[in-house]
Amino acid sequence: MSDAKERFKELGEAYEVLKDPEKRTAYDQLGANWQQGQDFRPPPGWDDGYEFSGDPASGPGAHQFSDFFESLFRQSHGPAGGAAHQEFHMHGEDRRARVSVDLHDSYTGATRSITLHAPELTEDGRVITRDRTLNIKIPKGIRDGQQIRLAGQGAPGIGKGKTGDLFLEVELRPGDHYRVDDTDVYLNLPVAPWEAALGATVSVPLPSGSVNLKIPADSNQGSKLRLKGKGLPAKQPGDLYVVLDVVLSPAGNEAAKALYEKMSKEMAFDPRAGL
Numbered sequence: 414m415s416d417a418k419e420r421f422k423e424l425g426e427a428y429e430v431l432k433d434p435e436k437r438t439a440y441d442q443l444g445a446n447w448q449q450g451q452d453f454r455p456p457p458g459w460d461d462g463y464e465f466s467g468d469p470a471s472g473p474g475a476h477q478f479s480d481f482f483e484s485l486f487r488q489s490h491g492p493a494g495g496a497a498h499q500e501f502h503m504h505g506e507d508r509r510a511r512v513s514v515d516l517h518d519s520y521t522g523a524t525r526s527i528t529l530h531a532p533e534l535t536e537d538g539r540v541i542t543r544d545r546t547l548n549i550k551i552p553k554g555i556r557d558g559q560q561i562r563l564a565g566q567g568a569p570g571i572g573k574g575k576t577g578d579l580f581l582e583v584e585l586r587p588g589d590h591y592r593v594d595d596t597d598v599y600l601n602l603p604v605a606p607w608e609a610a611l612g613a614t615v616s617v618p619l620p621s622g623s624v625n626l627k628i629p630a631d632s633n634q635g636s637k638l639r640l641k642g643k644g645l646p647a648k649q650p651g652d653l654y655v656v657l658d659v660v661l662s663p664a665g666n667e668a669a670k671a672l673y674e675k676m677s678k679e680m681a682f683d684p685r686a687g688l
Contacts, residue, residue: 502572512561512581514551516591516598519645520621522553527581549581554646557585557593591620596651598644603660604628609636617655619643626655634659 510529518525531545549561560580567577585593592599602617612630616623626638636657644651664670 500572503570503574505568505570505574505577507577507580508567509580509582511584512549513584513586514555516585516587516593516620518551519553519555519585523551525549525551547579554596555583555585556596556645557583559583590618593645596645596647596649598651598653600653600655601658602626602655603658604632606659606661609633609657609659619653628657632657 508531512527514525526546526548528544528546530542535541547563547566549563551561555561560582563579563581565576566579569576587593587598590600598620600617600619602615604613604615607613608615608628609632610630612632613628614625615628617626624640624643626640628638634657638655638657640653640655642650643653662669664673
């Protein structure tokens, strides 16, 4: 009876270790020093680059864990005390990681090389952490929060089980001057006071080139100029909005000061007239 209790205890430990990648890695670290009820403490930084989601004990592969548990139990308590052999196969887990994508790459599409810290199953069944370098294709028009699926790049399966997939969650990196809202892109464009007052044609940098933009006369701070279809590529492309940012020239010398004094005297302008 005591042998049966001890075997059941061992089976419970094996089940807990198998169903959780973190515990699998921690078990490799603690080995025989691990005792039932003791917290697993995985090696620092073992999961950098990956986020695991889902509960294998209740997800699609739950029956496979039950089969594993049953096969171990059968080996210990087979007919006439013999061990009944049964192969065990389990589909590898899907894994997730975040990847930063430049705004320019979303406009044009690109192939980029990324390095991830990935748990890896060795031939002797241990889980170790290694750097993996992957070449990924960034689809044209990819947006913040969307995912790139890399088939067969997730966790390896057990036995003849297929390898899982790797899902890369995109974090769009717009840079210092742009802001992205869904497929629309916003650019704050600095303009001189005389460009805003008199009107001008200026060259505007875009993530995929540049365009000459006509600034209407008497434009105000914060005025929006729309460039239709110049946002992120899509079935219905977004727009690019140029937001004018009027920048004052400093009165850094006597000539500039004299010019500002002349403007203050000759121009009937009160910026607080509407207050």
